[in-house]
Amino acid sequence: MNWIDVILCVVIGIIILGVMGLTIEAFHENEPGMIPGVFITGIILIGLCLVPFLTIDKAAGATIGTITAVDRNFFGTTAVYIKTSETEQEEYCIENNEIKKVAMDNIGKKVKVKYGTRVGLYSTGACSQAPIKEIEIIE
Numbered sequence: 001m002n003w004i005d006v007i008l009c010v011v012i013g014i015i016i017l018g019v020m021g022l023t024i025e026a027f028h029e030n031e032p033g034m035i036p037g038v039f040i041t042g043i044i045l046i047g048l049c050l051v052p053f054l055t056i057d058k059a060a061g062a063t064i065g066t067i068t069a070v071d072r073n074f075f076g077t078t079a080v081y082i083k084t085s086e087t088e089q090e091e092y093c094i095e096n097n098e099i100k101k102v103a104m105d106n107i108g109k110k111v112k113v114k115y116g117t118r119v120g121l122y123s124t125g126a127c128s129q130a131p132i133k134e135i136e137i138i139e
Helices: 003-028 032-053 097-105
Strands: 054-057 061-072 078-083 089-094 110-115 118-121 132-137
Touching: 003 032, 032 054, 061 089, 061 097, 078 097, 078 110, 089 097, 089 132, 097 132
Parallel strands: none
Antiparallel strands: 054 118, 061 078, 061 110, 078 089, 110 132
């Protein structure tokens, strides 16, 4: 768990404590009509905190091209740049160190990268798109 994940947990905890506190206050002040609004506001705030971590990438497949670079991303994943035509270059993500080594060893070579799908909530230390599952060298 990295520092952004810890901050997110703290913020969500503060929101939950705030909702609980406002609910208790509404009971003490005999204002039961305020309780649904407090819960709905809490759910919306928690949802807004989680949106940046939501990943929906259902485009599984493969790409053929030449690896031009392998670079470390800010949050610890690895970016692989693949030139697919004279003017097009695409960026893919790697989470696996073995696949990263294969990519680094084959810079400048023509490869076929295979990637799956990714749907769900993922921390900042994970790819925000479906990661590469396999790199096949094409001679």
